[in-house]
Amino acid sequence: MSSSAEKSAKCQVSFLVNGKETKLLAHPMERLLDVLRNDLGLTGTKEGCGEGECGSCSVLLDGMLVNSCLVPVAQANGASIVTIEGISKHELMSPLQQAFLECGGAQCGICTPGMILAAVHLLEKKPEPALADIREGLAGNLCRCTGYMQIFEAVAKAAQRRVAK
């Protein structure tokens, strides 16, 4: 029926990306990361390691934080994906991004999209996180520049402001 020497056919993938109905043809084992970056031009999501260790490729898939370098695009069929570009659209500048700017949460910026996605995910699950919760929530996102201190401050500040609203 199928020999392994044959090339696989592309399949139809339909999903919501940042709220927009999106349809495309892709090989089912294309990484979601590559589909986002190359097919959809959403280059905000980054590749740092290709092995699910650094979290630079984090996106939300049906509201869950996932490493998009480890998701075959076929498994995202029918799902709702949110990337850093989608977070930016919700408000003029979300409290989290504002706090990152004020506290120095971004230095070189390459981990920042993934880090912000992880922080969004954390704040949705735990709107008033303690420092230990923030540390755990971000433990899958590596930052080489900041030593994390100012990222923690940014997330705590954003949490305070959201709760205060």
Add this chain to the structure above:
Amino acid sequence: MRADPSDYKLVSPGNLQAVLSLLASEPAQWLPIAGGTDVMVLYSAGKLPNRQLVNLWNIPELRQIEISPDAIRIGAACTYTMLRLHDIISREFPLLVTAASWTGGIANQNRGTLGGNIANASPAADSLPALLVYDAELTLVSVRGERRVSYRTFHTAYKRTALAVDELIRDITLPRRFSEYFSHARKVGARNAQAISKVCLAALGQTANGSIRDVRLALGSVAPVPLRLDETEKLLIGNRIEPSLVIAARKAVMNEIRPIDDIRSSARYRSAVAANLVAEFLEKLAVEGTHQ
């Protein structure tokens, strides 16, 4: 990224029967992929020999959690996050939930599945020692029907399991017998998160009248398979926890395990730490393990 996606097939039959039919019709041709946190790493590194994969991520029958008075049945495609969020599992099977919280970061816990971890059969997997001490049973299914195997017999050699070429793990059953046990788990990795374990202990114990009534010890990363320490347990049961017993237990642990030198750690270190972890557990059990 060292794999060409056009060389790979991934099919999504969408229900368990269809998956099993595929596995039966083309035995050993289709690699199941659930959350992908192991398979996709190999794939991206260009080290996945399988070219055809079958998608388990969207199979509802594999995602159920059934509670009955005597047991809990966890669908094989339940993620670590699902385990952590489940009230009864958290209360009655803390070792499993603790292990789930150690597995990768949040993103990997949202995708990694218990069944995937078991089938991948790495002796370093965090949740496997917990399943050993909880007397887990696996339901294996194929077009030929289903069978139950004791998890203790599932791993036969390094990365080899009792799964037939056309079989899948459907669920994991845990008997609800351990709420009265003192439980203790400790993972030793290169760092506090996102670390493959160097040694991992899951332990349950009960004391009565100062003696060990029951003790269950399992270690990861110290043998080709996750290891239940039968000999050490035998030595401990019925005895009082005293310095001489702990010394004997340490020796027994070091005799029972078969750690290796690898890229992460050394056999000598693993041995010493394994013994230390068991000793630490016994000391805690002595203080906190009093139950009728």
Add this chain to the structure above:
Amino acid sequence: MNVPHIVGVSVPRKEGRDKVTGAARYVDDMVLPGMLHGATVRSSVPRGKIKTISFGPAVDWNEFVVVTAKDIPGKNCIALILDDQPCLAAETVNHPEEPILLLAHADRHKLRKAVEAISIEYDPLPSIHTMEESERQSTIIWGTDNTLKSYLVEKGDVDSVWKDAAHIVEGQYLTGAQEQLYIENNGVIASFDPEHGVTVWGSLQCPYYVHKALMALCGLGEDKVRVVQMETGGAFGGKEEYPSMIAGHAALLAIKSGKPVKIIYDRMEDMVATTKRHPSRTRHRTAVSKDGKILGGEIEFTIDGGAYATLSSVVLSRGTIHAGGPYYWPSVRIRTKAVATNTPPHGAFRGFGAPQSLFALERHMDRIAEVVGISPIEIRKRNFLKTGQTTTTEQTIKENIDLHRLLDRALELSGYHAKKKRFAVENKLGKRKKGIGIAAFLHGAGFTGSGERYLNSLVGVEAGPDGIVRVLVSSAEFGQGTNTVLCQIAAEALGLPYENVAIAQPDTTVVPNSGPTVASRTAMIVGKLVQSAARGIRQTLSKTGLLGDNYTPEQFSSACAKYVATHGPLKSYVRYESPGDVYWDDAKYRGEAYAAFAWAVYIAEVTVDLTTYSVTVDDFVALQEIGKVLNPVLAEGQITGGVAQGIGFALYEKVIWQNGRVLNNQMTNYIMPTSVDLPPIRVFFEELGNVHGAHGAKGIGELPMDGPAPAIVNAVEDATGVRFNSIPLLPEDLFEALQRESHEQDVFSTVRGTA
């Protein structure tokens, strides 16, 4: 004119908005029409002659662009200092993963398969992989004696100090390689056309280094090479010299194909092929008086340079000059060398030799204290440099630095004395031993000696007709805050709002050569030039009568508009001028090594868990004097990030080698700290000013790398009583050392009865 201060304020990062919205453009985010992907075929042996190169039969090679050394139009080298490193190996390879040939294709996947389809046969040659093997010189792999560079520093009369010494203290200290692990891998896009020459866009620190290297490699004049720095996702020195190599590769493919070529490494390739921190070995032999004063000493410092010289001479230089630390050495002999091994060349990594020699020194100071019988605090206080005294290179300390007070303040901030008392009691029981350790150190900012004069930096500032001011420098932003700080300086110099100042993307056709973004020189030296250049704009407008001494931003804008309409572009350039009183002898390695030193005392509190043999840092105090804090949030971020890397250097980051090849070239096996591994890092600044720096600033980028490792290992010795002199200090090492010393507490003594 009453202008609120901008310098000294935590204004937001200039490119911050793009970074937090995902809009920032890194090189892999860029695609050019008709672009090909490029890949490198590398050596699988550590040393040998290339015998045959076979192109596998299953690939249609006509589809591919193939480049070998023969295709190089100019000189087959990566021009840097000695020019001994080839761009592509022609006949011989000298390290694993050495580049041999290049391929390009439009399809990335076909490209990778093609790389795998090439097989190369070698006649292996004997290879060497340790400093000791290299020193033995039984196999010569570089020059006549494997020595890439050596220095000798002599002060006073060392040979006479031994006879009066109450104590002679010896020690050997080792540091391992360290991977920079920027989260964005090396990447570049190159294009070529005969009219414009080569253009390269890349993730890099030094556009003009790449420019110089491409001129030599491609045989092109300086106006036929253009280098543009893209947003760069971390560098730490790892993108100081290496980008010249990857840019050279992409350029060669672009020249041969006539199409743009993108080369992006994946993590595995980046870790296995690019530069690491130089491993080091330091031997101290110190003559000490009865009351703990250093009379003199001999310091032997050796670093492993890898297969080619690249930057080893400069790393060695900095390690040499910092080897004596912040102490007064009446006499000293410092003999240093960089030796060759068959490893990918080691390179720049934050600190650049100083973390290595300072680790040794600060461990050694604790050792001296132990021998003399005084505390780690006392030994330092008795030997700290004072104003008016000279360093090991006989540089007189002119500023009023009071290291006694700095140390006392650090002790107070960390609660040192109370903790020591508490730990002494707590450590008697249980399997978790607490310890606290000190490191005192300095870091020279800017290029050594006459280096800045040699760099001859040129800086520009331009004011547009709309009154928006642009800073023109080749200094690259890669997270440290260059864009922000230079704009702050320019804004303040011009009395304009921060928002009215921008900074040009570093593009060698647009910005002058303000020197490489290294050596903690940018805020201090380039900043000062930016200040002058900005003032130059004011002077020009004032001289032409268009602007008074006081003005509003609107008046400034209209003055600019008038000027540009009448005279054309409004630009001001300033070139570096060496301060007259700086004297440096390159032959004797004596004199004013650096324009300014920053000073620091770091204190680490640790727990050593004797069950798992792991060390956790529980609290970290980083106190430093840095001249002037230009932007508090950015400055603090530099320190916390540097301390985190220093903690990694000490406890986590081990490069595992096998015959010169990195075995653990994946993030899963090369361990850097996560968010749950680091302590609160408490940062404190003091400001003594600096005549040579903008607003009195000293460089701070590398300083925080020097202190954490010795402070931590000092703390571990404090906790366990075991002397560790080699980093990284992994739990396995701690375990083995405790076995050897039989220091292990009886773990059974803690069982508190039974139920």
